[in-house]
Amino acid sequence: MKIKVVSNILKANDSIAEKNRQLFKENKLFVINLISSPGAGKTSLLERTIKTLNSKISIGVIEGDIATTRDAERIEKTGARVIQINTNGACHLDSNMVRTALQNFPLNGLDILFIENVGNLVCPANFNLGEDIKAVVLSVTEGDDKPKKYPGIFREAKILIINKTDLLPYTDCSIDKIKKESLEINPDLNIFEVSCRSGEGFDEWCNYIVSLSN
């Protein structure tokens, strides 16, 4: 006997993500799912963003990591509210991990919640967490061919942050190519160029984050 199923393989994840989304909405919280390959600078971006915006808005962070608590410790030093999720080997966060973490993470008083996903450009794109938007960080040292190699996340994201611009002179990376090819995939992408080291580009980036919190 044949059975027609037509069932989304990720529906279990999507339905819990919907619950998270509801909870975020009730708390009037704007949530950003931050995705990049390992070491592109997600935690550095959060550290500098939090420090810059400390007096203006309240930022919370959920840190996803395969095994350590290092990133959460770095965020803790900024004074922001942070909780760690260890995925125990999984290459992405899923909505249920976030749901569980939220039981021990008060949302009151926060304006923006960042969820730093596990360093990986492929898998996190499939797993909605209940966020308002996905943001992808690409550092210039990774090469300018990445958008076309990982189109899924560049299509899904609303924001692209090109990081480590201070290292441009030492690479053969073309920012114009990154922009051109990522806009071919996603013409609505908001692109920022920053250096978490020098602070270049942070005025524009931080103004944008403040505008999201309103």
Added chain:
Amino acid sequence: MHELSIVQNILEIAESEARKNNAAKIIKVWLKIGEMSGVVADSITFCFEALKSNTIARDAELLIDHVPLTGRCKNCGNNFQISNYIFKCNTCNNTDIEIISGRELFVDELEVE
């Protein structure tokens, strides 16, 4: 590796559908996997073989239907195949394109007994 959790989901969906239909055994599982779904069909097959043994799908064959990336232009209504991930209408050059197919990650059909 995320193909592993995807295959766990596939097996859960297949087993629960089979049970709903009072089937004892799953013989075939058809998937639809889109070109831009972000999963690698070979790894799905590999993980399926590894995980199916303790389930009623232990003898099941996995068949994968690959779905190309296609879009519809929101300006002129043109349907076209998107190549090289360039989301631009090949008739009117508009870039506001709705994806029609290519993101699928579906259990499409089962054969059970």
